[in-house]
Amino acid sequence: MRFATRVLLLQLLTVVAVVTTSTVVFIGLSIEQLRDEAETSALMIARTIGSDPQVRELVAEETQDAENPAAEVLAQGEIQHYAEAAADSTSALFVVITDNNGMRLAHPDEDLLGLQVSTSFAEALAGKEVVAWEKGTLGESARAKVPVFAPDSETPVGEISVGFERNGVFDDLPRTLLFIVAAALLALLIGIIAMFVLRKRWEQLTLGVQPEELVVMVQNQAAVLDGVGDGVIALDTEGTIRLSNGSAKQIFGLHSAEGRSLTDLGLPDDVVADLQAGVARDGIVANGRVLFLEARSVDRGGQSLGAVIVIRDRTDVMALSERLETVRTMTSALRVQRHEFANRMHVAAGLIESGRDGEAAQFLRAMRSRGPVDYPLIGTELISEPFLQAFLGAKSLEASERGVSMQIREETLVLGKVAEVEDIATVLGNLVDNAITAAVANPEMRLVEVTLMDDATELVMVVADSGPGITPGEDPFAHKTHVEETEQGEEVVPAEQIRGRGIGLTLSQEMAQRRGGEVWVIERGGEPSGRGAVFGARLPGVMEQDPSFNYREVREEEGK
Known part of the structure; x- marks a missing residue:
């Protein structure tokens, strides 16, 4: 059985149970209401008769009479006539009036006049009002008993008992039950219709998927998503x-x-x-x-x-690509260095073998002062840090192949050693690559200038180019696309496929910000200055200092 069917049956049983319970409760309340109405009516009639001055006077006279009148005399008396008239006008089953001994002074059955009533009259003669369902000589009835006080006195001298027949009390019950049953059937019908509508809506919302299938789907979803x-x-x-x-x-x-x-x-x-x-x-x-x-x-x-x-x-992938590019650049530089060093060793070995020791010694001293390889990097001697020298030297080789000259500015001063190779290579490499690409666009002067300064563990980089500058209104750190003309029309090429543009600056900026640093535009360049763009970068925690070296004295000397 499908879950929706089981739910439908459960809802049906629930509606039937609720409607049945409500019907029983309403029927019980209706019966109780009819009983209360009969008791209230009997009490009001009894109070009215008991407060009538004539009734009080007549009952007081009968009570004071030492002899009990015969039933025939009581049947023709004023009290009997009064009681019969009251019973006829109120449709009561009986109106009974007694003296202080419970002897009937008025009764629907004249044969019972002068006899003591069959039910208790003690409470009424004690001055209390009594409402109850009792069975007497006329059958079961809802009756009220009230005391009859003597004129101008609070002394009970008799009682008034008014009753309504049980069948008469519940004359309106069938009609009431009919309305209740009709309302119950209507509520049941509405509940059934609502259940079918709910079932259809349920299936629409769940696309017909059963709870067992939903559990499996949730498990699969959690497994897939997490x-x-x-x-x-x-x-x-x-x-x-x-x-x-x-x-x-x-x-x-x-x-x-x-x-x-x-x-x-x-x-x-x-x-x-x-x-x-x-x-x-x-x-x-x-x-x-x-x-x-x-x-x-x-x-x-x-x-x-x-x-x-x-x-x-793809941030980590792009960062890894940048690092791999750094490794490739350094590998190329090392390969050039190894080749150049081997050539120089052959020269030195040839001079020694030929007996030209003096020339060999002079050649080795010159090689030591110039370094293992001659990079096309102007101002190489300004950088003594091995990694930065090799990295910028390798970049200068790439720039030279594209017709761009690289220069280290005289303001450069790096006294520490590189501690975080990858981050420096990524940020500095992106800035230099972008500068080379921009400088290529200037046929008159193709120049990239680099300035490096360290302060404790922080490295500051400034890269300037001779390109056309940054277009006004352009955000150099925003993602860029490039439109190329094709046979099918214009095609948008992703920026990462364009050398020197795209996400490199954004990646560098994000990497610097992770370290608490930044990458920013110092000068946008372009018209009317006629200069290229200048970018700056600050990377904290990427350098380490030699504790035995007095950097302050060196910097003060450089300042002089």
């Missing part, structure tokens, strides 16, 4: 985020993404439009991270349920 490193965001048909895993929240730096839209995540409008159209986007920068976004529509049984956005964080 078991993958990619970010996953589920959108409804309105484009609102309904579900996101921990990776997605971490990527966008959110505590909770549910209820937001894609634009709230810091994504550009064009990216949101592409994702809504099902177009994947790569190299998107959001929250300081480089992302690949892919949208996939979701439907079930022909009904669209929204879309799922898969997010891959």
Whole structure:
């Protein structure tokens, strides 16, 4: 049996139980209400008769009479006539009047006149009013008993007993029960209709999936969402985020993404439009991270349920690529150094073998002063730090191949040693690569200038180029795209495919900010200055100092 059917039967049993219970309660309340109304009517009639001055006077006279009148005399008396008239006018079963001994002075059955009543009269003669259901000579009835006080006195001299027949009390009960049963059947019908409507709505909302299947789906969802490193965001048909895993929240730096839209995540409008159209986007920068976004529509049984956005964080991959590029650059530099060093060793060995020791010694001293290799880097002697010298030397070789000269400015002063090779290589490499690309665009002067200064564990870098500068209004740290003309028309090329542009600056800025540093534009260049752009970078914690070396004295000497 399907779960929806079981729920329907359970709801049906619940509705039947509720309606039945309500019907029984209403019937009980109706019966109790009729009983209360009969008792109240009997009490009011008894009070009215008992307060009549004539009745009080007549009962007081009968009570004072030492002899009990015969039934025939009482039957023709005023009290009997009064009681019969009251019973007829109120439709009561009986109106009985007694003296202080409980002897009947008025009764519907004249044969019982002068006899003591069959039910207790003690409480009424004690001055109390009594309402109860009792069975007497006329059968069971709802009756009220009130005392009859003597004229101008609070002394009971008799009692008034008024009763209504049981069958008469419940004359209206069938009609009341009919209304109650009709209301119960109507409520039951409404409940059944509501159950079928609820079942249909249930199946629409759950797409016909049963609870057992929902449990499996939740387990699979938890396993998939929490078991993958990619970010996953589920959108409804309105484009609102309904579900996101921990990776997605971490990527966008959110505590909770549910209820937001894609634009709230810091994504550009064009990216949101592409994702809504099902177009994947790569190299998107959001929250300081480089992302690949892919949208996939979701439907079930022909009904669209929204879309799922898969997010891959490529920041670490791009950083690793930059580091691999650094390794490649350093490997190339080492290969050049090894080749040049081998050549010089051959020269020195040849001079020694030929007996020209003096020339060999002079050659080795010159090689020691110049270094193992001649880089096309102007001002190489200003940098004594081995890594920075080799790295910038390798970059100068690449720049030379593109017709660009690299120069170390005289303001450069690095006294410490590099402690974090990868971060320096990534940031400095990106700045130099961008500067070389910009300098190539200037056919008159192709020059890149680098200034390096350290302060304790902090390294400050300034890179200037002779290019056309930064276009006014352009954000150099924003993600860029490039439009190329193709046979099919214009095609947008991702920025990461364009050498020297794209996400390099953004990646460098994000890496510097992680360390508490920054990358910024010192001068935008361009018209009317006619100079190129100048970028600065500050990286804390990337250098280490020799504790035995007095850097203050050296810097003071340099300042002089």
